[in-house]
Amino acid sequence: MAAERAFVFEDEEELFSVMKDMDCLYCRIPVTASKHHLKKKHLRFAIYYKDAGIGKFSIPCYCSDGGHGRSHWHCPMCLKILHRTQNYKIHITNHGVEMTHKSSAELQPTAVPLESPRTRTHIQDKTPGNKLACQKCGTIFTATSNLRRHERLQHGQEQQPILCIDPKNAIYVTPKYLHGPRVPIHIRKSFTLQILLCELEECWDFMKAQAQSGNPGRECRHLVRTNHAQHYVPPPPLSVISLEEMSHKHLLSASEKHQCQEMSSRAAVQGVDCVYPVFWDEHDLSERCVFFSVYTDLEDKWCQFGRTRVSFDTKCGRWKCLCQHKRSRCVHKCLSMWWLFQERPELLQADMDGEDLC
Structure with missing residues (x-):
């Protein structure tokens, strides 16, 4: 037979x-x-x-x-x-x-124990003959530079940082692209809430095409990163004392101060952080631009999950926001400035010298 x-x-x-x-x-x-x-x-x-x-x-x-x-x-x-x-x-x-x-043979789970990206940065698994093994897939290299290049090219997606900023609504932030400036985008993923969403339209198109092809649960590259997301760590809350100090120094007008207080109160009622700073420095990434995820109390094209992105260039002191008031001093920029003035005033020095909040 x-x-x-x-x-x-x-x-x-x-x-x-x-x-x-x-x-x-x-x-x-x-x-x-x-x-x-x-x-x-x-x-x-x-x-x-x-x-x-x-x-x-x-x-x-x-x-x-x-x-x-x-x-x-x-x-x-x-x-x-x-x-x-x-x-x-x-x-x-x-x-x-x-x-x-x-x-x-190299793919067997017992070949090399899996380590977190952070641990892998500091620990090298040495093999006989002074060779180096990739902690993720077990591939052997003779030079550290080759190992680092392999980790960047082959496992670059998994090394991208991702932070949970709102556990209540299952909102995360992660870099938009694999290379270049680490500009954060918002994503939502929760099996309990049955939510699988990404801010990028191209990712929507990708997941829609996958669903039509018989893969309804296929995730975009950003949503996949939630498998190794950092646990939620609450940021320092905004203090009314620091807001009063900003008003006293004429960094905010009376109307801007009132808007900031009102938006902060709305976020507190919803049980979310009004301003969540996104620092990538723990991942050895550039800190020239500081990014913030800011509560908006709205859901629009520029804030699909009720939050918008605000950026601050620490070199030239320029602020940017995704909202409809891009060229003016919106409440989201003021809220971010409030947090920065309170927690990291040294980064705000360029802005205070140049007086450029637009």
């Missing part, structure tokens, strides 16, 4: 044992399934991935099912045949697997 073909393996020995002392099941023309043949014809082009945390791989097939002996791929989940490698990768990714370029 002919052996049944398998299209997914966890290690090479499993493949060799299945094909021992018989003709290759994956070739149209009869040929002995020696290790040399399997490595040269199939393993050489294998595609590696993780399925439920277990390292696996698939090999190309040359059977008659593909027509005229063309190389093709059999999906191990639904048995669909695909002729292009890239199409096969996309297809099995839609089944929920995670693509990787690493061998199955």
